[in-house]
Amino acid sequence: MNPQNNGALHTTLALTLFSLAALAPGLAQAQTVKIGVPVPLSGSSAAAGTDILNGAKLAAAKINAAGGVLGKQIELVPEDDACDAQTAVQAAQKLVDAGVVAVAGGYCSSAALPELTAFHRAGIPYVLDASTNPKLTEMGYDNVFRTIGRDDEQGPFAASFIKNSLHAKRAAVIDDNTTYAKGLAQNTVESLKKMGVDVVYADSITPGQMDYSPTLTKVSSLKPDVIYYTGYFSEAGLLVKEARQVGLKMTFMGGDGTNDPTLMKTAGPAADGMIITTAPLAQFLPGAHDYLDQYNKSYGQGPGPYSVYEYDAVGVTAKAIADGKSAKPADISAALHKITDYQGATGTIGFNPKGDRSRAVYITVVVHNDQFEPYQRQDASGKWVAMK
Structure with a gap:
């Protein structure tokens, strides 16, 4: 074999292997649909944040057991925002960098507000499960939704x-x-x-x-x-x-x-x-009996107040991905705006033009x-x- 040709072959093989290695993360990422979960996992509200994350895990497990969305499994990406505005900015950027296509979570409104700004800039939909400050849905953003009521x-x-x-x-x-x-x-x-x-x-x-x-x-x-x-x-x-x-x-x-x-x-x-x-606790919701049983079996205790609203936040996000036949953030937001009667554990969920839950109950x-x-x-x- 010609030495020059041999060298060229080695070079070609090396470049091919390098290209495959570079593509590998993208190929791996394409096998799942990433949904971010920003919640407090440290500080005085860590128990509430852990409870919310548990609700997200139960929702993802149920959806994945039924085949996932668009033939792919949901992958949750949790980040600790510590209920702190500055930490929340960092958490939101980590989720954007991780390639999440949607976000379901939030606890403290003081953290959710800067998170929303970051997600809006990136065009990523944010479905809030517990953050109730009116400003979140009063800024004219088309990528914010809420499964809970407002202050x-x-x-x-x-x-x-x-x-x-x-x-x-x-x-x-x-x-x-x-x-x-x-x-x-x-x-x-x-x-x-x-x-x-x-x-x-x-x-x-x-x-x-x-x-x-x-x-x-x-x-x-x-x-x-x-x-x-x-x-x-x-x-x-x-x-x-x-x-x-x-x-x-x-x-x-x-x-x-x-x-x-x-x-x-x-x-x-x-x-x-x-x-x-x-808002009604899970134990007082007629549609949450199965959720209560699964939570108790999975975690050895009953859920806190917001995990069931997070469960529905992940569920309605998956519904939007399926309805829009797309995991592109803009398509997910558009599909969420069209949802009027998603049957969640917390009842019927639909969103008004601002993204607020249209039938909030206290x-x-x-x-x-x-x-x-x-x-x-x-x-x-x-x-x-x-x-x-």
């Missing part, structure tokens, strides 16, 4: 309960100065004032402190009939515990950021009787014997009735 829906709901069920005349509203908590607090305060309830206190605490007795002492001096805390469960448990320790007897309420079992672990018996406004639950129990809901006429 400006929950606020009037909470105010109506305080006014028309508790018959309170004086209310105190406390937030933790985060995007979610301030938004819910502001919407609740506005609604209370419109309904003629005297808001005697509306201010923020600093999350992460070990003693909130100065705030509670001030609130107590104003003699409210009810205290409504709109922050997260880690501080809510300490607040209600200290409130009872200093002798406060009024009704203590929390928004949907407090509806985590960790609340009872922190507060102990002091949590008994606390009332929470929330209920109240009460803490009793270390459990969340159904309490009251509004009937079709707006009357408060006991839940069965």
Whole structure:
């Protein structure tokens, strides 16, 4: 063999092998459909983030067992956003770089907002399961969707309960100065004032402190009939515990950021009787029985409040991929906008033009014997009735 030809052959083979190696990651990537899951996996909200990720895993497992989407398996790509805006930006960029075609997740609105900006810039749809700040779907982005309600829906709901069920005349509203908590607090305060309830206190605490007795002492001096805390469960448990320790007897309420079992672990018996406004928990949803069974079998405990909404977020995303016959981000967003009656574990899901869930529901639950129990809901006429 001619040495020159032999050298040329080796060169050709080397280039071919190099090209195949370079293509290998792309070929491997093409075998799956990547869906990002940005949630807090560290910090005080890690339990909630882990629960949400578990819900995503159950959804992906069910979809993959049925053949996946477009003949490919769903691959979840989780990233820790720590409920922190700066960390969230980094987490979102990691998901973009990983080649996700859609994102289903979110917990803290303060993290979801910068994540959404990054995903919008990359053209990737973001289906939120727990982030409720109205701004997320008010920026005119066509790639944002929500399987949960909004703070400006929950606020009037909470105010109506305080006014028309508790018959309170004086209310105190406390937030933790985060995007979610301030938004819910502001919407609740506005609604209370419109309904003629005297808001005697509306201010923020600093999350992460070990003693909130100065705030509670001030609130107590104003003699409210009810205290409504709109922050997260880690501080809510300490607040209600200290409130009872200093002798406060009024009704203590929390928004949907407090509806985590960790609340009872922190507060102990002091949590008994606390009332929470929330989207329906999985155990109160008629369509979530199979989900509850599977979650218990898989993780040895019941789900937290948002995992079932994440389960549906992954499910409706897969539905959009199948409907649009495409795993291109723009096609997924377009298909999501067309969905009106996806039958999820949380009920029928459809999106309005902004991307919000068109039929969001809220209920109240009460803490009793270390459990969340159904309490009251509004009937079709707006009357408060006991839940069965």
